[in-house]
Amino acid sequence: MTRAPRPGFLRAMPILSGHARLAGILGWPVAHSRSPRLHGFWLERHGVDGAYVPLPVRPERFAQAVRSLADLGFRGANVTIPHKEAAFAVCDEVAPSARRAGAVNTLVFREDGTIEGSNTDGYGFLESIREEVPGWRADRGPAVLLGAGGSARAVAAALLDAGCPRLTLVNRTRARAEALARELGGPIGVAERAPLGDAALLVNTTSLGMQGQPPLELDLAPLPAGAVVADLVYVPLETPLLAAARARGLAAVGGLGMLLHQARPGFARWFGVEPQVDAALRDFVAAGIPPR
Ligand SMILES: NC(=O)c1ccc[n+]([C@@H]2O[C@H](COP(=O)([O-])OP(=O)(O)OC[C@H]3O[C@@H](n4cnc5c(N)ncnc54)[C@H](OP(=O)(O)O)[C@@H]3O)[C@@H](O)[C@H]2O)c1
Structure with missing residues (x-):
């Protein structure tokens, strides 16, 4: 679903509707993650009615937090350090990609209430x-x-x-x-x-x-x-x-x-748009990273 047009003076603010699709990244800490910036770029580019947020969650609260996100209507989440192994236990179905990698980095909360885990690295x-x-x-x-x-x-x-x-x-x-x-x-x-x-x-x-x-x-x-x-x-x-x-x-x-390409499958599942990696995305996500 795409966002309705908004007045020019609000252009810098995400305006969500009651149907907004939500996803995020679970990590501890998570402040260093570039994923919100990356997904935020695609959300803006495609005018998606949705948001992707950082979710700092302590290891001992991980399973509870994931179940709560599903209850709150999130579409899914990325999982990063230190939760990538713990994420197996919260999944009802684990894709071969995650078993082979020994880690889950992408969760999809399905409509039937089950949780699917995969690894896109x-x-x-x-x-x-x-x-x-x-x-x-x-x-x-x-x-x-x-x-x-x-x-x-x-x-x-x-x-x-x-x-x-x-x-x-x-x-x-x-x-x-x-x-x-x-x-x-x-x-x-x-x-x-x-x-x-x-x-x-x-x-x-x-x-x-x-x-x-x-x-x-x-x-x-x-x-x-x-x-x-x-x-x-x-x-x-x-x-x-x-x-x-x-x-x-x-x-x-x-x-x-x-980093950019591993994010594509999750974005497509949560937000319903197949995103592309191009120079504009690269420049946006790379901002502030030393060139050499
Ligand atoms: N581009 C991406 O999307 C992406 C994704 C994931 C990770 N990364 C990058 O990949 C790197 C590794 O991440 P990871 O999660 O695999 O880390 P990890 O599980 O901690 O593994 C680190 C590896 O580096 C080796 N190592 C560390 N210090 C070393 C040293 N001084 N001399 C020789 N070998 C050393 C370790 O060897 P030992 O086994 O001997 O300790 C181990 O093989 C990081 O730089 C991370 O930022 C990038």
Whole structure:
């Protein structure tokens, strides 16, 4: 449902009707989240009669808060740290995407009162590469993934499920990478050093390179000419890893695109509009993030 036109002097204020659709993001803390800004942009662009709000909820109140949101008529919510695992318990149905990722990041409150949980991080990651590297496919060659944390799991599962022929995990804590490889199964292994020589894709899922963290020290020289380098970090927008990839003439994909694309399925379900990721959205959400 779209909003009625409003007088010019009210243009900066969201005007909701009694039918307004509501969604939000559950986290603790949640003040750092860019999701309200992101969804707010799409709500405004599409003139949706609705709102997307930050929902700071303590871990011990999570389940109760989710049920209350459903009772209050919310359409659903995003779930972020530290609730992504706890969210399984409140779902009546969990999509394979969430089971594979080991985390729920999107809740849909259905009309029949049941709650559906899914995970859109892996989808967002794949879509961000497809957007920035036209024609890219996960089955086009081996991939190397640095890290073995929460985001590594979502990205690794998405790559394997999209046909990646061989995936190698490299992590500071090797045992964590081994456990992840065992859990996911398929053509996935663990190595001490990144096997870049035949890699079609290199992904950083560690926090190295993030503002305030040490840079990721990795010589990209062995990567083949057609390789793609992706970094989940988006603060700064251009990490030293991405700058090094570009300097070598390689395609480089930053983490902001994943953040934007992972939001699309939830917005479509809650607000009934398929939103697009474009330059205007990027600029709006990236405002204030250091470029490098
Ligand atoms: N673009 C997006 O939409 C998006 C989404 C999710 C996350 N992210 C970004 O992805 C990054 C990781 O997030 P996460 O949720 O996966 O975190 P996490 O679960 O805490 O995992 C962190 C990973 O980084 C590694 N690591 C941390 N410090 C390190 C160091 N000094 N040297 C080597 N390895 C180190 C950890 O290795 P150990 O196992 O040895 O501790 C682990 O593999 C963050 O920068 C986050 O902002 C981006």
